[in-house]
Amino acid sequence: MNQILYIFKKVQGFFLIIIFLSSCQTSVDNSDQNENAIQDTLISAMEIEVSEEALVDIVANIASPIEMAALMNRLGVPFSKVYLAGTSSVNVLNTNFQMAYKLGIFGADLGYLNMYEKASSAVEYISTIKTLADGLGVGQFFDYTTLKRLATNNQNLDSLMFLSVHSYNEIDSYLRETPNRSYLSSLMITGLWIEGLYLATQVASEYPHPDISERIGEQKIILNDLLNVLNLYKENQSFNEMIQDFEPLNVEFEKINITYEMGDPEIIEKDGMLVFVQNEKSIVDISEEQLNRIIEETKKVRNKLIGL
Amino acid sequence: MKRLLIIFAFLIICSFSRIASAQSHSDMVFQCAQEAGNNTEYLKDYVVKLPEANSQGIIPIHKNTAILLKNTHYRLTVCNSDDSEGQGIIHLYNNGKIVGSSIAPSGKIYSSFDFPCQKTGSYQIWISFKDGKEGFAVGILSFVNE
Numbered sequence: 001m002n003q004i005l006y007i008f009k010k011v012q013g014f015f016l017i018i019i020f021l022s023s024c025q026t027s028v029d030n031s032d033q034n035e036n037a038i039q040d041t042l043i044s045a046m047e048i049e050v051s052e053e054a055l056v057d058i059v060a061n062i063a064s065p066i067e068m069a070a071l072m073n074r075l076g077v078p079f080s081k082v083y084l085a086g087t088s089s090v091n092v093l094n095t096n097f098q099m100a101y102k103l104g105i106f107g108a109d110l111g112y113l114n115m116y117e118k119a120s121s122a123v124e125y126i127s128t129i130k131t132l133a134d135g136l137g138v139g140q141f142f143d144y145t146t147l148k149r150l151a152t153n154n155q156n157l158d159s160l161m162f163l164s165v166h167s168y169n170e171i172d173s174y175l176r177e178t179p180n181r182s183y184l185s186s187l188m189i190t191g192l193w194i195e196g197l198y199l200a201t202q203v204a205s206e207y208p209h210p211d212i213s214e215r216i217g218e219q220k221i222i223l224n225d226l227l228n229v230l231n232l233y234k235e236n237q238s239f240n241e242m243i244q245d246f247e248p249l250n251v252e253f254e255k256i257n258i259t260y261e262m263g264d265p266e267i268i269e270k271d272g273m274l275v276f277v278q279n280e281k282s283i284v285d286i287s288e289e290q291l292n293r294i295i296e297e298t299k300k301v302r303n304k305l306i307g308l
Numbered sequence: 309m310k311r312l313l314i315i316f317a318f319l320i321i322c323s324f325s326r327i328a329s330a331q332s333h334s335d336m337v338f339q340c341a342q343e344a345g346n347n348t349e350y351l352k353d354y355v356v357k358l359p360e361a362n363s364q365g366i367i368p369i370h371k372n373t374a375i376l377l378k379n380t381h382y383r384l385t386v387c388n389s390d391d392s393e394g395q396g397i398i399h400l401y402n403n404g405k406i407v408g409s410s411i412a413p414s415g416k417i418y419s420s421f422d423f424p425c426q427k428t429g430s431y432q433i434w435i436s437f438k439d440g441k442e443g444f445a446v447g448i449l450s451f452v453n454e
Contacts, residue, residue, distance in 0.1 A: 066349060067380050070453060162341055162350050166334065169352060211379060218428040222375060225430075260427065265407050269414075274421040276400070276408040282378055282427040 065108035065196030066165060069115035071215055072203050079116040083202045084109045085195065085306045087128040096136060097238045100184040101305055103132045104191020107168050112199055114161045119154040126151055133171065136184060141170040168192075183239075186229045190242070191305070193219075193226055198302040201295040216294060217286035220253040245304060249297040257285040333446075340387035340446045344420060347453050348383055354435055354447035356396065361440025370435040374449055378428045381452040385420035386410060386435060389444040394437025396445030401432040422452070 085105050094102065106129050113122040130144040143163055150160040168188075175185035197219055204212045227250060233239040263279025333355050341350040356370040376382055386396040400408035400423060408423045417438065437443035 064351065064375070064377065066351065067377050067451060070349065070451065071379075074454060158346075162338060165350055166337065166353070214379075215377065218378060221428055221430075225375075258428075267413060269412055274410065274412055274418045276421060276423050278407060278424065278426040280402075280407075280427050282429065284428075 065111040065192055065199070066115065066161075068196045068200050068215065069112045071211060072200070073115050075207075075209055075211060077203050077207050077209075077212075079118060080202075080206075081118075081121060083199050084112070084125075085302075087124055089307045090128050090131055094132075094135065095238075096184060097187060099132045099135045100187035101191035101242075103129065103136065103171070104188040104193070105195040105302075105306060106132065106191075107164075107188070108192045108195035108199065110164050111196075114157070114164055117157050119151045119157060119160060122151045122160070123148060136175075138171045138174060141174060142167045183233050186233070190226060190230065193222060194298070194302050194305065197298050201298045204291060205295050213286050213291050214284045216291065217256045217284035218258065218282065220256050220258065223250060223253050245301050249294065249301055252290065252293045252297055255290055259283045259285070336387065336389065336446045337448070340385060340448045341450065343387055344383050344385040344448050344450045345452070348450040349453050350448060350450050352449040354433065354449075356435045356447060357444045358394075358437055358442065360394075360442040365440065367436050367440035370447075372433045372435075374431055374433055375429065376423075376425045376431045378425055380425050381454060382423045382425055383420055383448075383450050383452055384408065384410070384423065384433065385448040385450065387419065387446050387448070389446075392437075392442075392444040394439070394441030394443030396443060396447070397436055397438055398447050399434040399436075401434065402427070402429060407431070 087106070090102060090106075106125050110122055110125045110129065113119075113125060126144065126147045130139060130142055133139040133142040147160065147163055147167070150156055150163070172185050172188060175181045175188070197216065200212060200216050204216060223246070227243065227246060230239055230243050230246070234243055259282075261281040261283065263281070265279060266277040268275045268277060337353040337355065341348075341353070344350070352372075352374060354370060354372055358368040358370060361367045384398050384400060386398045388394075388396050395417060396410075397417060398410045398421075399406060408421055410418045410421050412418065433447065433449065435445065435447045437445070
């Protein structure tokens with residue numbers, strides 16, 4: 001009996017140490033979470049009074065790295081891993097602010113990898129995104145297990161693409177609809193957009209093509225909307241700094257001229273499909289010099305965001 | 309203690325039903341994205357549940373905005389839930405003008421329509437149900453990978 005009591009006391013001591021250590025760990029984690037929660041509330045409080053509907057309208061589908069990557073693929077531009085952001089910056093301590101835009105940056109990279117069917121390279125990015133999503137408390141929308149399995153087995157790449165995009169849509173919707181967290185959606189969208197633009201500009205400098213130049217030039221419209229969103233939070237120092245970083249890029253985009261040709265749509269019923277032919281066109285006028293300056297400014301903004 | 313257990317059980321049931329509902333929506337979205345075609349890439353989904361038109365005949369509409377890019381061939385698809393009373397219809401607008409619809413001029417309703425975009429900009433995607441009936445559907449914005 002004494003022996004049992006002795007073992008119990010030893011075990012009790014062991015558990016007390018474990019509980020003490022884990023409570024210390026928890027207090028550190030809680031402290032980080034509390035700081036991020038305070039940051040959430042403070043930034044949200046700075047938001048200019050704007051209706052939820054207006055914000056949704058502004059940010060919905062603002063960035064489309066998938067369409068950008070599809071254009072590169074369609075033009076026969078070869079894949080290059082050099083363009084992608086390194087995942088090591090995620091290992092250092094990140095604030096909610098940083099995690100949100102990095103979630104966007106790595107999402108764009110994942111889209112690029114998926115479009116070129118580089119499933120094995122995508123595994124690293126899926127793990128990084130999972131870390132960021134968990135850090136922001138949105139890990140439940142990122143089906144890490146299925147995504148990793150699909151990427152590792154290099155199978156069912158259509159599902160891999162679908163699930164990746166769908167997870168991001170779910171995260172975006174959740175953040176936009178959750179009080180005090182819509183600013184994180186704006187940052188994620190910013191990250192997606194800048195990385196998509198960075199990929200396009202890197203391709204444009206190595207493999208010039210008028211379609212890519214035009215796609216870059218028309219980002220003027222999107223940057224304008226994006227800055228409108230970021231300006232909602234400009235009273236916050238981090239947002240203000242980000243807006244300042246985007247300003248030289250915005251100055252270059254402002255020089256680009258976009259004109260429109262008017263025309264009425266035509267409707268065709270062909271092979272069981274209904275097709276609406278748009279005869280109204282947008283025409284982007286971008287010179288080589290303007291393009292080069294945008295390439296340069298995009299690189300500066302994007303590299304600063306990923307800590308290069 | 310008993311009350312606490314009831315509250316705890318209620319919370320568990322609520323969270324499970326929420327997860328089940330989200331799962332069911334995701335399945336519908338996945339199936340509809342597949343119905344859009346093998347050569348398409350999914351971009352956005354719109355899960356739409358609308359009541360029937362009110363006594364004044366005003367038909368409820370689910371409205372969304374999307375930025376569409378020039379030289380991209382988009383496909384908009386609508387899939388009705390099995391238990392939906394109404395048939396989903398999807399319309400595309402730009403600057404207040406209709407530029408696409410799943411209803412042909414003949415009146416035939418298609419499950420999807422193609423829109424080869426020639427003008428980059430903000431477009432409005434409206435989803436409603438035929439004759440203002442109550443309905444549940446999923447709309448998918450995808451592009452044709454040419």
